[in-house]
Amino acid sequence: MSVPDLGRGVLHPRPAAAVITLARHQPAPALARVVEFYWSVRWDRRGQPPHEQPVLAHPNVHLVFEAPVARVYGVDRSLFVRRLAGAGRVLGVKFRPGAFRPFVDRPVAELADRSVPAAELFGPAVERLNTLVLGSDEDLTVEVDDFLLARLPAPDPLAERAAALVEHVTGTPDLHRVDQLAERFGLSVRAVQRLFAEYVGASPKWVLRRARLHEAAARAHEGAGVDWAALAAELGYADQAHLTRDFTAAVGLSPARYAAGGPVSS
Missing domain, CATH: 2.60.120 (Jelly Rolls)
Incomplete structure (x- = not known):
């Protein structure tokens, strides 16, 4: 289905x-x-x-x-x-x-x-x-x-840069750390952190983590068996246990339970 x-x-x-x-x-x-x-x-x-x-x-x-x-x-x-x-x-x-x-x-x-x-x-x-x-x-x-x-502000180069950084995070599966992001855009880690606080509303570390969780949830939605250990490595986690802790803390269910159709309120 x-x-x-x-x-x-x-x-x-x-x-x-x-x-x-x-x-x-x-x-x-x-x-x-x-x-x-x-x-x-x-x-x-x-x-x-x-x-x-x-x-x-x-x-x-x-x-x-x-x-x-x-x-x-x-x-x-x-x-x-x-x-x-x-x-x-x-x-x-x-x-x-x-x-x-x-x-x-x-x-x-x-x-x-x-x-x-x-x-x-x-x-x-x-x-x-x-x-x-x-x-x-x-x-x-x-x-x-x-x-x-009627309220459209003038183009803001910093807003455009923030959007580009977030788009790069969400579109680059092998990007796992803030220092990697900063290096690819020629910025310091502190400059990236300030830009995200001012323009995005969440830290770059959070955006990186959330992109990984979105990918993990999307894999679970596919319905086929997921090799969670392999996915953890692909997403830059130290091991499967780290992915499981991160996912469970965010969603309230382990990845395996979620993929199996864990409880949903209705």
């Missing part, structure tokens, strides 16, 4: 697909340098128990239009769990790593592991848009485009 394409980081994708409907939309071309995509999720649990959906978050900031108020979510360095009850929907903006910093002119690390009402950062206009988005069944991404285009 194929694995539903809910994106890396969405845990237990098969039961999740039975609960949520996920769609992705591209932003206006002028926003492509700051927004990866828009995402919308719908669910209907009326007459059924609430569903708790765990997510291993990426190093991205999100602007989410939801009830009761729109919120900005910083990078969640633990396990993010969304409780879905009744019927509802949300529309989210997934900013590229580093790209949210120029919108707010403050270190993105201040948002780590928390969310704030979007009006605190974007003013009351964002709540008017939130009411419009939630009050319509139509695709209102054009209105979100207009909202962001």
